[in-house]
Amino acid sequence: MSVNLERIKNDIHELAEIGRCRDDRGIYRMAFTDADMEGKRWLKDRIEHAGFEPRTDGAVNVSAELSGATDQARILVGSHIDTVPCAGALDGTLGVIVALECLRCLREQGVVPERTIELIAFSDEEGRFGGMFGSQAVCGQLNPDVLATLSDLDGVLLGDELRRHGFDPLGALDAARDPETIASYLELHIEQGPVLDRGQKSVGIVDEITGLFTWSVSLKGEANHAGTTPMEMRHDAFMGLADFASAIPRILDENGSARSRATIGKAQILPGAANTVPGIVEFSLDVRDTSPETLADLGNAFRKALSAIARRRNLMFEFQQKSYLPPVAADPAIVKRLLRQAERLELTHLQMHSGAAHDAQIMGSMVPVGMIFVPSKNGQSHSPAEWTAWTDIEAGANLMLHSLMDLANG
Numbered sequence: 001m002s003v004n005l006e007r008i009k010n011d012i013h014e015l016a017e018i019g020r021c022r023d024d025r026g027i028y029r030m031a032f033t034d035a036d037m038e039g040k041r042w043l044k045d046r047i048e049h050a051g052f053e054p055r056t057d058g059a060v061n062v063s064a065e066l067s068g069a070t071d072q073a074r075i076l077v078g079s080h081i082d083t084v085p086c087a088g089a090l091d092g093t094l095g096v097i098v099a100l101e102c103l104r105c106l107r108e109q110g111v112v113p114e115r116t117i118e119l120i121a122f123s124d125e126e127g128r129f130g131g132m133f134g135s136q137a138v139c140g141q142l143n144p145d146v147l148a149t150l151s152d153l154d155g156v157l158l159g160d161e162l163r164r165h166g167f168d169p170l171g172a173l174d175a176a177r178d179p180e181t182i183a184s185y186l187e188l189h190i191e192q193g194p195v196l197d198r199g200q201k202s203v204g205i206v207d208e209i210t211g212l213f214t215w216s217v218s219l220k221g222e223a224n225h226a227g228t229t230p231m232e233m234r235h236d237a238f239m240g241l242a243d244f245a246s247a248i249p250r251i252l253d254e255n256g257s258a259r260s261r262a263t264i265g266k267a268q269i270l271p272g273a274a275n276t277v278p279g280i281v282e283f284s285l286d287v288r289d290t291s292p293e294t295l296a297d298l299g300n301a302f303r304k305a306l307s308a309i310a311r312r313r314n315l316m317f318e319f320q321q322k323s324y325l326p327p328v329a330a331d332p333a334i335v336k337r338l339l340r341q342a343e344r345l346e347l348t349h350l351q352m353h354s355g356a357a358h359d360a361q362i363m364g365s366m367v368p369v370g371m372i373f374v375p376s377k378n379g380q381s382h383s384p385a386e387w388t389a390w391t392d393i394e395a396g397a398n399l400m401l402h403s404l405m406d407l408a409n410g
């Protein structure tokens, strides 16, 4: 039994047109925007078309199930279809489409697995509202206070966005599942790094997923005239950010590991005039590592650095932790099964860790998880250049299909 690559291609191309910007060719399906909701409607249509019944839970996760012969705990398989701004066609989307194709294949072949297999597309994986919203809802990690206060980097409240689409924000609490009902969660995802592509492997089998925290930081000084304010009398907020950014390599060297990463991906200078000394800068900080201790050390080091820079430049600083995800290990028994299936299907493969965060990380706090990676061409992702060879997509999808059967019958 094998997947139908033509159907996968068709689905990828169709979904890639939803939220596509004509100017930069990027896809803009950020969580709970109109384009994201249109993507969810498209998915429900495809699910119906395949003869399954689409469901939407209180966190606006979309799912569908192939009923098993028994009422044993089920296998969940999926990913997400929301995107970062100016995204490519495969991040998250590929895992959802492959899961749908697996369900279609099994139904066509008349396979009735022992355990129910459920496809799930999680909401806001990419982090408009902190990230992993849908999988956190399924794992019961949300509460009414979080739901009332979550906002995006522009200050838009999650609750307002949900209400705009006709959902009660508190409904997300109802998406929580009983861990006893889920045997395991599988996710196929693009690697988003260069390791498989460089090593010419078709699939990766993930044994460990990196953890991360993101901060929203502001440095406050004093806005003033760019001509009349002497250099030594300024409280220039942007110069504070410049000092901080240039301290990052040293902070990682002294407090991090070879797997540590830190990124300032968004910054705003206020009031934002060419002839005014910046009074305020607001910026994001994203820090990752596979060890929880190292992450904590890095958090302390970044806080100390900000504090020292603020003192030196006569600035005030504030930061808010927008998200924290602990590192998670894949289930060793599932890793073993995935490796065995990859060998049986004679796929070139590699056991590796994931440097990106995924829904599997959240699910891993509740149930055993496994992840399959496929190569990212030139390691590129979060860009319209993101791509994976069709042959590798087919290999990954077949590995998922056979692994699902293995787990659903074992």
Ligand SMILES: [Zn+2]
Pocket (backbone or CB within 6 Å): 080, 091, 092, 125, 189
């Ligand atoms: Zn993703």
